[in-house]
Amino acid sequence: MATRPTPLLSLLCLFTLLFSLAHSELCNPTDKKVLLRIKAALNNPYLLASWNPANDCCDWYCVTCDSTTHCINSLTIFSGKISGQIPAEVGDLPYLETLEFHKLSNLTGPIQPAIAKLKHLSFLRLSWTNLSGPVPDFLSKLKNLTFFDLSFNDLSGYIPPSLSLLPNLNALHLDRNKLTGPIPESFGKFTKVPDLYLSHNQLSGKIPASFANMDFNVIDLSRNKLEGDASVVFGSNKTTQIVDLSRNLLQFDLSKVQFPKSLTSLDLNHNNITGSIPVEMTKLNLQFLNVSYNRLCGQIPVGGKLQSFDNSSYFHNRCLCGSPLPSCK
Numbered sequence: 001m002a003t004r005p006t007p008l009l010s011l012l013c014l015f016t017l018l019f020s021l022a023h024s025e026l027c028n029p030t031d032k033k034v035l036l037r038i039k040a041a042l043n044n045p046y047l048l049a050s051w052n053p054a055n056d057c058c059d060w061y062c063v064t065c066d067s068t069t070h071c072i073n074s075l076t077i078f079s080g081k082i083s084g085q086i087p088a089e090v091g092d093l094p095y096l097e098t099l100e101f102h103k104l105s106n107l108t109g110p111i112q113p114a115i116a117k118l119k120h121l122s123f124l125r126l127s128w129t130n131l132s133g134p135v136p137d138f139l140s141k142l143k144n145l146t147f148f149d150l151s152f153n154d155l156s157g158y159i160p161p162s163l164s165l166l167p168n169l170n171a172l173h174l175d176r177n178k179l180t181g182p183i184p185e186s187f188g189k190f191t192k193v194p195d196l197y198l199s200h201n202q203l204s205g206k207i208p209a210s211f212a213n214m215d216f217n218v219i220d221l222s223r224n225k226l227e228g229d230a231s232v233v234f235g236s237n238k239t240t241q242i243v244d245l246s247r248n249l250l251q252f253d254l255s256k257v258q259f260p261k262s263l264t265s266l267d268l269n270h271n272n273i274t275g276s277i278p279v280e281m282t283k284l285n286l287q288f289l290n291v292s293y294n295r296l297c298g299q300i301p302v303g304g305k306l307q308s309f310d311n312s313s314y315f316h317n318r319c320l321c322g323s324p325l326p327s328c329k
């Protein structure tokens with residue numbers, strides 16, 4: 001991936017590059033100093049043993065350099081014995097495009113505010129850690145983010161509505177945290193619609209009406225405390241493929257939902273959904289369906305994939321009947 005740094009910083013980087021070439025080392029010397037400070041801040045973990053000042057830092061583990069500027073463009077730390085907080089010095093690697101702290105159960109504290117300085121960041125993953133505190137508002141300044149993953153942490157508080165201002169997101173993962181409050185209404189206004197993963201939190205309230213305008217490819221809101229109508233997630237002219245709304249408190253009439261033709265996976269189990277299964281569902285090319293543990297009634301329409309599922313896709317409803325459940329009387 002080519003970087004297009006701003007001209008002034010580019011020149012600075014070029015100067016430091018020329019300087020370092022004179023010392024037959026490619027790595028940007030300023031970046032090298034910053035990395036050594038990061039290593040010290042993390043108490044010199046074994047994972048970073050290759051970060052030896054005697055060697056070219058472009059050859060160190062867990063980092064990569066841009067091939068032309070030789071500035072550090074990626075810092076990827078995972079599955080090591082790392083304890084403590086994310087060092088503020090990560091904000092002093094101005095050309096970072098990828099920043100990842102992953103599977104580090106002893107990584108604690110808040111999401112480091114200095115990350116807001118990383119204007120080139122396109123990939124941010126802070127996941128499977130013990131980071132706590134809020135999902136900070138300042139992350140919405142990182143306009144080049146395409147991949148944003150804060151899943152499997154201890155984050156709490158409300159989801160900042162400003163995240164919908166990120167114009168280039170392909171995916172937004174905030175699942176498996178302790179987030180509370182509603183899904184922001186602004187999440188119906190992404191300019192580029194990301195795959196949205198908000199499952200396993202304690203989100204409450206209604207699914208925003210603005211979702212009627214959002215054509216998510218993947219939307220997973222499962223295992224929250226969402227209530228009310230979910231039909232805004234669907235719509236006959238959307239191209240949505242995967243919908244998981246299971247284990248919420250949703251209450252709406254399934255007969256009135258217009259499903260996108262593109263739908264391949266639908267999980268609605270453990271809600272409070274009424275009505276019956278619409279005949280239109282026989283026209284879908286579903287690979288997965290689970291509507292169990294709701295209050296559905298009536299005959300399961302015959303056709304399409306509907307009889308190919310296990311009876312556990314349908315059981316524990318009020319009075320659903322017909323194959324693969326026992327026949328209607």
Ligand SMILES: *[C@@H]1O[C@H](CO)[C@@H](O)[C@H](O)[C@H]1NC(C)=O
Nearest residue numbers: 079080081082083104105106
């Ligand atoms: C986390 O910290 C605990 C207590 O200090 C330690 O026993 C454990 O080995 C650490 N685990 C990792 C993966 O660093």
Ligand SMILES: *[C@@H]1O[C@H](CO)[C@@H](O)[C@H](O)[C@H]1NC(C)=O
Nearest residue numbers: 104105106108128129130154
């Ligand atoms: C996260 O921290 C809590 C204490 O704050 C600790 O009980 C728990 O074991 C940690 N999680 C992991 C995966 O280490």
Ligand SMILES: *[C@@H]1O[C@H](CO)[C@@H](O)[C@H](O)[C@H]1NC(C)=O
Nearest residue numbers: 003004005119120121143144
């Ligand atoms: C953001 O990404 C675009 C496309 O990859 C690139 O042209 C632009 O220079 C990037 N901006 C920053 C600040 O990195």
Ligand SMILES: *[C@@H]1O[C@H](CO)[C@@H](O)[C@H](O)[C@H]1NC(C)=O
Nearest residue numbers: 212213214215235236237238
């Ligand atoms: C969906 O299609 C209907 C009629 O085909 C149209 O009136 C409506 O504006 C479309 N909605 C969206 C969100 O594109």
Ligand SMILES: *[C@@H]1O[C@H](CO)[C@@H](O)[C@H](O)[C@H]1NC(C)=O
Nearest residue numbers: 248249250251271272273295
């Ligand atoms: C389901 O809806 C019924 C009727 O409105 C209500 O009495 C019941 O409390 C709801 N159950 C849940 C789990 O929300």
Ligand SMILES: *[C@@H]1O[C@H](CO)[C@@H](O)[C@H](O)[C@H]1NC(C)=O
Nearest residue numbers: 269289290292293310312313
């Ligand atoms: C459907 O969901 C219920 C409840 O979680 C589960 O018991 C059942 O095995 C699931 N069936 C399928 C086919 O996923």
Ligand SMILES: *[C@@H]1O[C@H](CO)[C@@H](O)[C@H](O)[C@H]1NC(C)=O
Nearest residue numbers: 310311312315316324325326
């Ligand atoms: C579901 O299928 C299994 C095995 O075919 C059967 O034992 C069970 O009674 C069925 N349950 C219902 C609710 O139809």
